[in-house]
Amino acid sequence: MLNQRLKAVSDYITGDALVDIGSDHAYLPIYAVENNIIKKAICGEIVRGPYESSVKNVQQHKLSELIKIRLGDGLSVLRSMDDVDTITICGMGGPLIAEIIEEGMQFVHGKPRFITQANTYPYPIRKIMAQHNYKITDELQLKDGPYFYDILVFDYSEDPVEYSEAELRFGPVNIDKREPVFIGQLEREKSHIEKILNGINDREKNIDKVTRLESNLKYVDEVLGNVK
Numbered sequence: 365m366l367n368q369r370l371k372a373v374s375d376y377i378t379g380d381a382l383v384d385i386g387s388d389h390a391y392l393p394i395y396a397v398e399n400n401i402i403k404k405a406i407c408g409e410i411v412r413g414p415y416e417s418s419v420k421n422v423q424q425h426k427l428s429e430l431i432k433i434r435l436g437d438g439l440s441v442l443r444s445m446d447d448v449d450t451i452t453i454c455g456m457g458g459p460l461i462a463e464i465i466e467e468g469m470q471f472v473h474g475k476p477r478f479i480t481q482a483n484t485y486p487y488p489i490r491k492i493m494a495q496h497n498y499k500i501t502d503e504l505q506l507k508d509g510p511y512f513y514d515i516l517v518f519d520y521s522e523d524p525v526e527y528s529e530a531e532l533r534f535g536p537v538n539i540d541k542r543e544p545v546f547i548g549q550l551e552r553e554k555s556h557i558e559k560i561l562n563g564i565n566d567r568e569k570n571i572d573k574v575t576r577l578e579s580n581l582k583y584v585d586e587v588l589g590n591v592k
């Protein structure tokens with residue numbers, strides 16, 4: 365049974381052929397094939413243990429013909445003849461996902477959809493994808509206990525893609541949709557920053573920190589609509 369996080373990712377998959385990077389156990393491709401979301405998949409995994417676990421799970425589900433597992437670094441597992449409609453990169457920190465994209469975009473043929481699910485700090489993913497003319501077409505924030513997951517969907521755009529600093533930080537679709545999970549998180553961030561600022565006695569001595577926090581607060585307030 366797929367968890368809520370990967371199930372939410374599966375809802376955004378498009379086309380017949382999926383590439384799942386950092387596949388670990390291969391649960392997402394197995395679910396997507398078994399539920400007729402896709403016809404076939406390639407899994408990429410850099411560490412031998414998880415790679416073997418993917419191979420074993422795919423064999424147990426009798427899907428070895430449809431799901432191929434490759435051992436390798438990021439998108440470098442792709443070959444020019446591969447069909448790729450959607451690329452998923454899930455369950456890692458935002459900076460690592462951005463690095464995988466930055467280092468591996470040269471191996472991507474065509475203009476597949478990208479779906480990323482970052483456990484932390486999605487800012488660098490939005491930034492690197494915009495540099496490659498990928499526009500954010502959907503965003504979802506999931507809350508699971510104390511954790512927030514950011515699911516970002518990117519589709520290729522013929523036009524240049526540019527985002528403001530606030531959009532890179534918080535997500536243009538999140539800002540637009542103003543879902544309660546998103547607004548709740550921003551309000552918590554605001555009170556967290558204010559608490560730290562109020563706790564700094566010597567502002568002159570801590571000027572760099574104060575400036576950084578005030579700048580962060582300005583962006584949060586801008587999105588919350590507190591800045592006129």
Ligand code: SAM
Pocket residue numbers: 370385386387388389408409410411414436437438439453454455456464
């Ligand atoms: N994608 C699965 C999920 O969301 O449940 C597994 C997430 S698991 C926490 C992250 C996986 O990414 C690990 O198995 C790790 O070995 C793999 N990984 C990390 N860096 C990678 C890279 N550069 N290329 C391929 N796999 C990578």
